[in-house]
Amino acid sequence: DGLEQLGADGLYREILRDETVLRLKELGKISDGEGFLERTFLSPASFRATDVIISWMKDAGLTTWVDQMGNIHGRFEPSNSTDKALLIGSHMDTVIDAGMYDGALGIICAISALKVLRVTGKLQRLTRPVEVIAFSDEEGVRFQTTFLGSAAVAGILPESILQVSDKSGTTVQEALRLNSFEASAAALGQVKYSPESVGSYVEVHLEQGPVLEALRYPLGVVKGIAGQTRLKVIVDGSQGHAGTVPMKLRRDPMVAAAELVVTLEGLCKDPSRFLTYDEECGCFTEESLAGLVCTVGELLTWPSASNVIPGQVNFTVDIRAMDDLVRETIVASFSRIVMQRCDHRLVDCAVEHKHSAAATPCDPELTAQLKRATRSAVSAMAPGGHGHAGAESTATPVLMSGAGHDAMAMARLTRVGMLFVRCRGGVSHSPEEHVAEDDVWAAGLALLRFLDQHAVAEL
Numbered sequence: 001d002g003l004e005q006l007g008a009d010g011l012y013r014e015i016l017r018d019e020t021v022l023r024l025k026e027l028g029k030i031s032d033g034e035g036f037l038e039r040t041f042l043s044p045a046s047f048r049a050t051d052v053i054i055s056w057m058k059d060a061g062l063t064t065w066v067d068q069m070g071n072i073h074g075r076f077e078p079s080n081s082t083d084k085a086l087l088i089g090s091h092m093d094t095v096i097d098a099g100m101y102d103g104a105l106g107i108i109c110a111i112s113a114l115k116v117l118r119v120t121g122k123l124q125r126l127t128r129p130v131e132v133i134a135f136s137d138e139e140g141v142r143f144q145t146t147f148l149g150s151a152a153v154a155g156i157l158p159e160s161i162l163q164v165s166d167k168s169g170t171t172v173q174e175a176l177r178l179n180s181f182e183a184s185a186a187a188l189g190q191v192k193y194s195p196e197s198v199g200s201y202v203e204v205h206l207e208q209g210p211v212l213e214a215l216r217y218p219l220g221v222v223k224g225i226a227g228q229t230r231l232k233v234i235v236d237g238s239q240g241h242a243g244t245v246p247m248k249l250r251r252d253p254m255v256a257a258a259e260l261v262v263t264l265e266g267l268c269k270d271p272s273r274f275l276t277y278d279e280e281c282g283c284f285t286e287e288s289l290a291g292l293v294c295t296v297g298e299l300l301t302w303p304s305a306s307n308v309i310p311g312q313v314n315f316t317v318d319i320r321a322m323d324d325l326v327r328e329t330i331v332a333s334f335s336r337i338v339m340q341r342c343d344h345r346l347v348d349c350a351v352e353h354k355h356s357a358a359a360t361p362c363d364p365e366l367t368a369q370l371k372r373a374t375r376s377a378v379s380a381m382a383p384g385g386h387g388h389a390g391a392e393s394t395a396t397p398v399l400m401s402g403a404g405h406d407a408m409a410m411a412r413l414t415r416v417g418m419l420f421v422r423c424r425g426g427v428s429h430s431p432e433e434h435v436a437e438d439d440v441w442a443a444g445l446a447l448l449r450f451l452d453q454h455a456v457a458e459l
Contacts, residue, residue, distance in 0.1 A: 011380060012116045016444035020112045021437050023056060027092075027108070028100025036431065037098040041137035041148060042070055042175045049092055053134050056111050061118035062132065068176075068187040069152040070136035074111065076123055083128035084199030086455055087414070088447070091138030091149065091406055099433020105421060105440065106204040107134045113448040117456070125457045128199065138406050142166050142175075150406035154413040155192035159185045193413060200366055201410040202450070204419045204443050206435055208403050210426030218442040219374045220397035221367050222418035225408050226291060227324045227359035229331050231317040233260065233338060236348040239303070239311030250309060254301060256345045257313040260338055261296050264317060267334055268294035271326075274333060288323040291400050292330065316354075322400045324359050360408045366417030371396045373450035374419065377442055403428075419446060 030052065031037045032045040039045040050072055057064045057074030064074045072092070075085075090106025110132045117123040135149030143164050151157040162173035162183060176183035212220050237253035238245075267274045271289060299315040317334070321327040335351045342349035374396045399420055407416040421443045424434040 011441075011445060012448070013441060015112050015116050015119070016109075016448065017437055017441035019115075020108050020440050020444055023108045023112075024100055024104055024440070027052065027104050033096070036096070037094055037100060038096045039092070039094045039098075040139075040142040041093055042142070042179050046070070046093065046136065047179070050134075053092065053107065053111075056108070057132060060111050060115040060132075061123050062111075062114065067152075067191045068181050068183075069149055069157075069191050070176075070179075070181070071149045071153060071191070072134040072136075073131060074114075074133075075129060075131040076114065076126060077129045078124070078126045081126070081128055085129035085131055085197060086199060086451075087131050087133060087193075087201045087410070088203070089133035089135060089150070089201070089406060089410075090203050090205055091135040093135075093137050093139050093141070093149075095139050095141055095429050097431060099428060099430055101206045101423065101433050101435050102208070102428055103135075103138060103205075105206055105435060105443070107132065109204045109440070109444045109447055112444045113451055116448055117451065122452070122456050125459075126455055127457050128455055130451070130455055135406050143172055146404060147406060147409040148172070150409035152188055152191040153193055154409045154411075156409060156412045157188060157191075159188065162188075195413055198414040200363070201407065201414050201416045202366065202370070202419070202447075203405060203407045203410075203416070204421065204447060205405055206423045206428060206433070207399070207420040208423065208426070208428035209399075211399055212397060212420060212422035213424065213426060215394070215397050217394055217397055218378060218422050218436075218439040219446055220399045220420040220422075221371045221374060222362050222401050222420055223367060223398050224322055224362055225360040225401040225403075225405060225418075226293075226320040226322050227327050228355065228357045228404060229317075229319045229327055229353070230355040231319070231331070231335075232352040232354055233257070233315050233317060234350045234352065235260070235313045235315075235342065237311060237313075238309070240309040242307045242309055245309060251346050252309055253313040253347050254310045256342055256347045256349070257299065257315055259341055259345075261299075261315065263337055263341065264294050264296065264334055267330060267337070268292050268319070271330065274337070288326050290322075291402065292319075292321045292326060293402055294319050294330070294334075320402050322359050327359075357404070357408060360411045360416070362407070362417050363415035366415060367398075369454055370417050370419050370446070370450055371398070373453060374446045376449045377446040381438070381442060381445065419443065 030049045032043045054064045062074030088110040091103035137148035140146035165171050173183040235253035235257045237251040295318040301310040302312045422439050
């Protein structure tokens with residue numbers, strides 16, 4: 001009787017909302033920091049979280065294991081199935097002073113959806129293997145290298161990563177061995193999945209932006225993840241006394257850097273002012289330029305004293321766009337402008353390329369399937385007054401992601417799809433990060449509908 005009541009309306013609120021929210025809060029308390037959330041790659045808190053996540057996976061009826069990069073796997077393997085596996089995942093690590101939804105939401109929603117299949121007897125009717133993966137490292141906080149977990153599964157993690165060091169001088173290899181992992185090239189090979197064994201990867205993630213909230217819609221499907229370039233700009237001038245060097249005789253790298261930062265802002269706000277049409281803009285449409293964003297997130301000066309004209313200023317540049325040609329053109333144009341402005345100010349400049357990742361389009365078929373599942377879930381919730389009244393009449397939003405996700409690495413292995421969940425104020429990477437309980441529910445229900453429609457056999 002209890003089972004019948006649980007699924008009487010087909011919404012499974014007790015599992016997809018109430019239990020999921022409780023588990024998000026429980027995982028959000030597992031931290032290496034005192035009074036704030038911090039859970040990084042192979043930290044003590046990460047192993048406590050591993051034990052908890054494994055218990056939840058087992059509760060959903062999944063077979064569990066931890067691979068040689070610390071990724072947690074929970075899998076149901078149907079008997080006599082030869083179909084390729086559906087992988088569903090996100091990351092269990094966090095930034096420093098994090099919110100409790102980034103990464104964790106995707107893991108727990110997936111486990112909850114599979115638990116519903118178990119309690120309703122549908123898990124045994126899966127037509128293909130379904131596996132939830134909690135990736136050990138996506139944020140890259142400890143080793144300043146993102147996607148350690150998913151890149152290993154996708155088979156794109158180079159052996160050289162084992163020699164990368166954290167701030168204490170501990171290498172990835174040493175950290176793995178200290179925690180009883182093999183930490184060899186052969187072990188990395190064991191983590192890698194064969195493309196022939198995987199049919200698709202789906203990731204649920206909070207939006208980390210304000211669009212869904214502005215549209216008053218709980219969920220959105222992702223058409224692609226923006227490409228990204230990271231630069232370091234080094235400006236060298238003449239260090240001197242703040243009171244004795246006349247203004248006209250200064251070679252001040254701080255002023256030059258300030259001009260370059262403002263120039264970058266203008267370049268990305270209004271590219272047509274800086275790019276010549278014939279050379280660079282002729283092939284760009286307004287749509288291809290949409291979503292272009294540029295950020296200076298770090299600026300360092302030497303010797304950084306109030307009474308000293310700096311001798312050197314370094315700053316970082318982060319450029320993202322859905323169109324790779326747009327991003328590459330902006331990078332080239334900014335690099336050229338840097339040299340021109342520095343020559344004008346008689347300072348020396350260098351632009352170092354630190355990171356580059358191509359844009360990742362989501363699979364159109366998966367996106368369409370997630371879109372149908374989303375509309376079905378939101379429509380089912382709306383008539384009962386569950387917080388989404390009116391949303392059923394709105395077309396499911398299709399968004400691009402400016403943030404990187406494990407789906408970027410997994411796209412090197414298989415086709416990928418993503419579902420975004422509305423978050424309050426678009427805030428993420430902060431304790432203020434928040435997803436409404438009903439939106440958590442909507443995400444779990446959409447994933448359940450997706451599984452029902454594409455992985456469960458009809459009776």
